[in-house]
Amino acid sequence: MGSGFGRLFRITTFGESHGGGLGAVIEGCPPGIAIDQEAVQKELDRRRPGQSELVSPRHEPDTVEILSGLFEGRTLGSPIGLLIRNRDADPSAYESIKDRYRPSHADFTTEAKYGIRNWQGGGRASARETVARVAAGAIAKQVLRAIVGTEVQAWVCAVGSVCAEIDPRSVTSAMVEANPMRCPDATAATEMEQRVRQARSTGDTVGGIIEWVATEVPAGLGDPVFDKLEADLAKGLMSLPASKGFEIGSGFRGSSMTGSEHNDAFEPVEGSSVPRTVTNHSGGVQGGISNGMPITGRVAFKPVSTIFREQQTVSATTGEAVSIRPKGRHDPCVVPRAVPMVEAMVALVLLDHVLRQRGQVG
Amino acid sequence: MGSGFGRLFRITTFGESHGGGLGAVIEGCPPGIAIDQEAVQKELDRRRPGQSELVSPRHEPDTVEILSGLFEGRTLGSPIGLLIRNRDADPSAYESIKDRYRPSHADFTTEAKYGIRNWQGGGRASARETVARVAAGAIAKQVLRAIVGTEVQAWVCAVGSVCAEIDPRSVTSAMVEANPMRCPDATAATEMEQRVRQARSTGDTVGGIIEWVATEVPAGLGDPVFDKLEADLAKGLMSLPASKGFEIGSGFRGSSMTGSEHNDAFEPVEGSSVPRTVTNHSGGVQGGISNGMPITGRVAFKPVSTIFREQQTVSATTGEAVSIRPKGRHDPCVVPRAVPMVEAMVALVLLDHVLRQRGQVG
Amino acid sequence: MGSGFGRLFRITTFGESHGGGLGAVIEGCPPGIAIDQEAVQKELDRRRPGQSELVSPRHEPDTVEILSGLFEGRTLGSPIGLLIRNRDADPSAYESIKDRYRPSHADFTTEAKYGIRNWQGGGRASARETVARVAAGAIAKQVLRAIVGTEVQAWVCAVGSVCAEIDPRSVTSAMVEANPMRCPDATAATEMEQRVRQARSTGDTVGGIIEWVATEVPAGLGDPVFDKLEADLAKGLMSLPASKGFEIGSGFRGSSMTGSEHNDAFEPVEGSSVPRTVTNHSGGVQGGISNGMPITGRVAFKPVSTIFREQQTVSATTGEAVSIRPKGRHDPCVVPRAVPMVEAMVALVLLDHVLRQRGQVG
């Protein structure tokens, strides 16, 4: 329990940053869907370390092996087993700090929880864990596209205090992939790169914000009470490493508005029985259920905890105050690599709710 | 599926705003815990409409009946059935708008989902639904206190653009209950009241932000990947009606910080094996697991969608553009009544993870 | 956890034999289905004590109140809350034995599990608990009939060593209800009645076997590995009080057959793409998935544990050997009342799998 996500389209992941590998089992995949394995690999490549000088230099090809669940390129409906081997694990960087809790890492909490810890890397708490969900999410994206036509796109909208100017309706995949920051505002992207380089050069790190949109989402997804669509999206996105905040639609800004400003008036759409809303402060969900408008949201990521500076901590063995200066290979800013993670989680949530809706309502 | 919450301490709720009543079934409650039924009723009274002139005038005593699961004042370990009757349902206010979708309400999405809708009120989408979770949360609070000593407190920290100045460490229950806004900053509370009155006098509504803290939370709660403590908290809180944003610890502000600013240095605590952190930007969770520090977060609520003004919408029967001017009894601002809802959801999440931790680790 | 059953069509029950009442919450019900509330009550009447002189004389009208989830006679898709009050609870019969564990009852195990026990009746372990599932199952039967046309029928096929001669294909509801034993073989039924009377007259009890068949079950229900249709049926039926054995199709008898005897040859059905099998040793499931043939099975029930005879046991307070001679109102044979329970559980399992199948496969 705890490594699974989803009710009908359900993934269960395993693996640590140092060990035999990572993987996922997908249960409940609709049968007969053609899967493009290269497209799966491409998502992993977007998440991969070493893809640009702005991210961790750890060298991992992150080649995914699909162990089961496909036959002649199509889904069988049986579980899809995915395996990604660890190739460039390097426990030596951790040897010197194995008895010192890294500040704002999960070293202490893992030990507080389990009483045992694989100190050769971050274990399950490493962002490397996300390779499994990105692989599974890449399959979810394809199934979602095949059965309802939904598309999910995320991008970087802030790094540190550098904020981009972006109209979500105009963002294309090409714009996002046009620069290593994955920010569709080219001017802001350049500033962001400088901000990341500056952080890295001082052994420091910097946080950021990712924005996302899902289009062509059918109206009627989500459950009215606990499994509101935004609640499940919040859970999925707040389960990403380093995330500290979540917004749907107007988000925190909405809390300072009045109802007459915030309400989204309906208007008819010619040739359709589904109306549209003039504004979209709701972010595509009302009462926890999708209304057919684009679903939009944002996720805040804190700066990466591994900084190459001396810090104060306590000893895992004696409990006494000690200092620590981590080594290893880490990202100065996580958000460019987090873009495919965000897309994966959004796709997993939406597909699960598509299947739930047709299960209950037909 | 969809009306349940939690894995080991699990609640399942039922009921609509207009109908026989609302209720919850609690499964997995630890046995032998003394339950103070008056304290349960007191939480319902905090959530009740009609408690002040700032909230909806609907008159509901919200008396809870405990149908099962207790014997001589103690929990049996068997399911606790809770029932709260509807007393003051008034479908007549809905008669005139039953074929017009209220903007930013769940009227349209409910119909898009199910193809059928009880138009005599908001059904499951009504905030009245939360009476069941507040009742269940009131029991969770008592069990949590009894078995690990955790306390949960929430308060209003913003209404519209009025923000309070509050040091979370100093907030007491008495301070929160001292005014009908449930804002421990008395000066801000007065301004907030004026803001709410102003909105109400113009048939409008206003949003706000609730802050919360959980203290005496044992280190080690939460699961490293999908069931991170903050992910489950996000789900629980984003499942509250009208919520649009969630933050844990530093939240969105944390995304503009550097790692050297954001990292929480550890320091030893005399006489304890659990260290403390000098700052608490993490909000009490690291890698999804509690670290023993106070868990802190914020939830943003949009302005209530029912405004007593003319608005544009479409007809549920013809699909044509029509105008709507809702009637009925509604809150000009939801946040004072949402305080016990937030506390309930936080308590439900924490207690579930307490049981999960002792299940897996002992 | 533990009082819920089903994944998509899910019921959660509560209540003890002595207390405010019993009930169930149904989640995931398809919307827009007309529900005949009298038919629900009729199923409860079949399960009710006091319906004949062969069963417990406890007088319970078992009137069900539907608290939510219906509007103008149709399901809303929201949770259906069901409540059945206890009317004739009589704790006085238990006063004298409250500190003596009744042999083969759950008194000792309940206390071993929870450390606390409501001694005023059997609590959750009382067969009275099944009133909630029969009510929920009565709704499941109607939904199942409405969306796929499946019918479920059970009957008594053995009491003690009295076995009926029955061709499952010929059994009708009228035949089952024609006598208080609910055995469609009238001759055997008379013998069974005599057997039950004899047991009752000596303060003893007697066991029996129930057989059931589900017809018009679509091919394709069930999951190939853990959630095989027969596995979920086994779980559902073995969760009934006093059940000790489960068979699907050929059951234990099948283990002494050869493959050439047991295999069910396929043959085409004119005008249908679904073949039929010449024999049905499989009992309608192959590899855990329904094949379109009638699903058939049997459940063995032990004799009721409450016998009005002196027995040896231990004291709950001192642990010493003591004797016990229970009083109260109990059934000399549970199987006539268990017929609607079996039907309810079969219907709940099948409907859940119908929704699961259309969720995954569409």
Added chain:
Amino acid sequence: MGSGFGRLFRITTFGESHGGGLGAVIEGCPPGIAIDQEAVQKELDRRRPGQSELVSPRHEPDTVEILSGLFEGRTLGSPIGLLIRNRDADPSAYESIKDRYRPSHADFTTEAKYGIRNWQGGGRASARETVARVAAGAIAKQVLRAIVGTEVQAWVCAVGSVCAEIDPRSVTSAMVEANPMRCPDATAATEMEQRVRQARSTGDTVGGIIEWVATEVPAGLGDPVFDKLEADLAKGLMSLPASKGFEIGSGFRGSSMTGSEHNDAFEPVEGSSVPRTVTNHSGGVQGGISNGMPITGRVAFKPVSTIFREQQTVSATTGEAVSIRPKGRHDPCVVPRAVPMVEAMVALVLLDHVLRQRGQVG
């Protein structure tokens, strides 16, 4: 959904008989438990084809790779990923029958369910699927032994009409492993072998019954209503391929007994607060909860469906009547290899309930 089993100690499996391999992910394993990997392999060797002349000659080493979740030989509490590669898959044997449904196999039902099928073997319906659960069960056995001392032992008690005479209390692992039938009654074992050889020589197959016992099970495991210990055991065991019947304790025989015969009188045990029962017709569970006595049960297996004889069936492409005469490598009798499968499922159920009990009750 559908390939997972258990609530707290949860396994999720994947893989088909022909493809990249099979595996399991174990979630919720208690941390810090020493795992003997050779003992895991030994269980797989007991299940392996080709281990004697009485079973399928398919040559699979079934070497298990543990991909994650262990560190220095101990469990981390994180998911344990298990992988067993397919080595000797031979789709050619299926080529000639790919468009003819094998009688009593899952060929037809798989296609009815998913509309697509990997005809190169039985896919998920192949008994090869059980390799994953035996591996996971082998870990469960070790954890169970380490934390509560429970032992699980199964054996063959009938093959065709050959029944063994066995006192469950006297069976040892050595007695079970002393002959390739895994029947501790040596005389019966010899007869059984002859029966299997006879079946094989005529291209036929034969069914059988497995009996099992779990000793040193703490009192208090199991939940009173749907998750009764026997209900979860029934589900687990009826999810094994080819199982047709399940009994706990007295089973079907119990249905012909009277209460005065069947009731298990309690008697004190010197030096213990847990009494014992003089008889054990209950099979160690009362009201769904373990009572501290040995838990005993039986599972009936039908004869293997693959017989090397001509049979009647229908064409998957034209629907017309055709004959089929399967080839390939199959077991003439499944029960010797099913012994470790039964033990694995029993261990998985019991361990899950051990964790559930300490989660709820502490």
